[in-house]
Amino acid sequence: MNVNFAERAHNHNFKLDPIVRSLLDTDFYKLLMLQFVWKNFPTTHVTSEVHNRTVRVRLAERISAEALRDQMEHVRGLRFLKSELVWLAGNSFYGTRQIFEPAFLDWLEHKHRLSDYEIHEEDGQLILRFSGLWSEVTMWEVYALAIVSEMKTRAALAELNELELDVLYARAKTRLWDKIELLRKVPGLRISDFGTRRRHSFLWQEYCVQAMDAALNTNAADQRFVGTSNTALAYKHNLEAIGTNAHELPMVLAAIASRGSDEELRQSQYRVLELWQRSYGGELLIMLPDTFGTTQFLEGAPPFVTRWTGERVDSKDPFIAGEEYLTWLEQRGEDPRKKRLIASDGLDANTIVRLHEHFSQRIRFSAGWGTLLTNDFRDCHPRGPEEGQATFEPISMVCKITSADGIPTVKLSDNPGKASGPAELVERYRKAFGSPVLEELPILV
């Protein structure tokens, strides 16, 4: 009697179930960085590449290049809606209105496009290469990662029957809620969702974000779920959009500066901050010091850097990196209680609680909770850990700028396992930045 004929017909006939449904479905920092690139580097050309660090998962055997291209082309066909642009113009982010310039929004509406790309298969992996103006390439990062991540999910879902699908999600929800119950016991936490790029799926990320908001923000005076890096979800669910900047900025500026002296190369990491603070202030002045090694970054930082609001720790043990930042602030006469420390690398609920307990009395601590919020399906498979079946484990997939104006980029990182770039250039950078050889940490996600 109550058949929804249109829905049934659509479900059995749709051509494409899009993964990215809006250009806002990206990390907020990509929009901040896009404005930065549009303003400061409008003619810089870059190449970038999606790369799966979890080599045992042979993505090309699970995902067809053709279906991947269909999803990518769907994104290329998207435009920012008028309502989305009005929101970007009129909404306040981090308490500031008009963070995006009218000229930038006008460009976004009328001129912005996504670059061309190529898809290759190599050793069972799918390699995506993007090439074009930096302003055309940069936005691909999150769209492409989210697409590949969800296509991997869909391939695994397709092996399950209806009951097994139900069990899978019941287990994942049970796990999520167990984590949330742990977090509910700790007042004063500050957690953001950083899980767009390696999410299980868009709808699952949305579920996680709504669950966190409903469960952790019941007390108006203690809003523990601060917001989401996903701009579409922030827009849709009345949440704060969270994020500042990423490694691609120092990597590109270093590549350009590497034409010059070692000292020019080394100074490029601070040049990023100089340019950034021309456009942004306050809570957006969060430095990310680990691109070429945190210790050298802090030691060599010019005085203006100490006035920045905080630091995001991404590739170093956050307990060690946090202590290093606190010591550095105290040595430079800054009050850490006015600063912010953000951890964002491979966090899970228990680590977040431990970090909060360790730091929150001494510095404003917050956690960017990524893959283990939006894609923790470990041990949720209804058939158990059998050989050969496609699983739902998250993989460590990244999209990195590989060259800028023809010059290869380099990342040293605090974790040598995350270093990238041609060997001879890595040597040059190590000499210029004086980075010590560090202990390799396991990369979870």
Place this chain on the structure above:
Amino acid sequence: MNVNFAERAHNHNFKLDPIVRSLLDTDFYKLLMLQFVWKNFPTTHVTSEVHNRTVRVRLAERISAEALRDQMEHVRGLRFLKSELVWLAGNSFYGTRQIFEPAFLDWLEHKHRLSDYEIHEEDGQLILRFSGLWSEVTMWEVYALAIVSEMKTRAALAELNELELDVLYARAKTRLWDKIELLRKVPGLRISDFGTRRRHSFLWQEYCVQAMDAALNTNAADQRFVGTSNTALAYKHNLEAIGTNAHELPMVLAAIASRGSDEELRQSQYRVLELWQRSYGGELLIMLPDTFGTTQFLEGAPPFVTRWTGERVDSKDPFIAGEEYLTWLEQRGEDPRKKRLIASDGLDANTIVRLHEHFSQRIRFSAGWGTLLTNDFRDCHPRGPEEGQATFEPISMVCKITSADGIPTVKLSDNPGKASGPAELVERYRKAFGSPVLEELPILV
């Protein structure tokens, strides 16, 4: 775009969401017993009563008598559908066709009605009393218990928001699937659903039954989920309807016989079997010897009883009762490997596996899995075990015949906690049956 307007309108306006939607939504043994009563005791009057043994759960504070009456009246308005009657007539049960006589089915279609009843509040409890011909009263048992059980569920559900409801069911599904995974590892199991009367809800029972069928019956040569006691679910999902008979038969026959001598009283427990085997054979010859104590039942049983197919254990430790049955069979020269042992009291997956391992090499063992299959929501509450909130814990609720033709009924049981009847009559029965005073076992559900 895809709004189902009719469904939305209905969801916001319906008058009653019925709990019992078909007269088949009852345990199959009630239909077998109904035919037994219709044939042998068409003029016997009885009273019966729904009673909550879990006194700390004050049902009258959770369920309104008016809403309960609405549900009961809905059941009274139901009729067996033609398709249901055709199925009862034409389907084979336990491998036998025409288990129901045409005259009985004709009576069921045209004459059967449910008796009158009264609802009282007493000490925070709701007491339902039924009175009428045995054939009008008997069917109320499962309908009434399932209604009260689901109304208690709905009262607790009404306190939760949408996310919490989702978490609740995710946790319950996770728990169910963990149990199923345990059962999947044990070949040769034989399990039936016996969980209608104390189910969380009809839809949840249906989910559990479908999950068991899908997960445990993948191998045609090892069908571990044998079927369900719920006739509506057996009908709807192409499963075997399972069940034989219950304590109400020996209780009523004993009450009637108690007008006579102690010996007549004692013999009444075997009289039930004599009458039963006039209508039924094969796998339906399962005795339930614990009504007045298993040990005296077996010791005094006439020779024809040893030829019965099996025994159901309901109130004694099933390991002890099973051994007692095996010894009894061997003493009487019967081969236990041709007999069946059914355990059905407060079972859970781990006990089922232990019982199977203990007995299955020596006797055909099967488990009737009840409340902890269809209503295990312990520790699933999304707000945790807080004081004062309505919970989803199953309660030990029973519906027992309290008198027959004006004479009170008595049950001694192997577990004194399950004994019932007026004290002076219990004394008389103890003398007649010679039941020892046994150790009281905790009643879980």
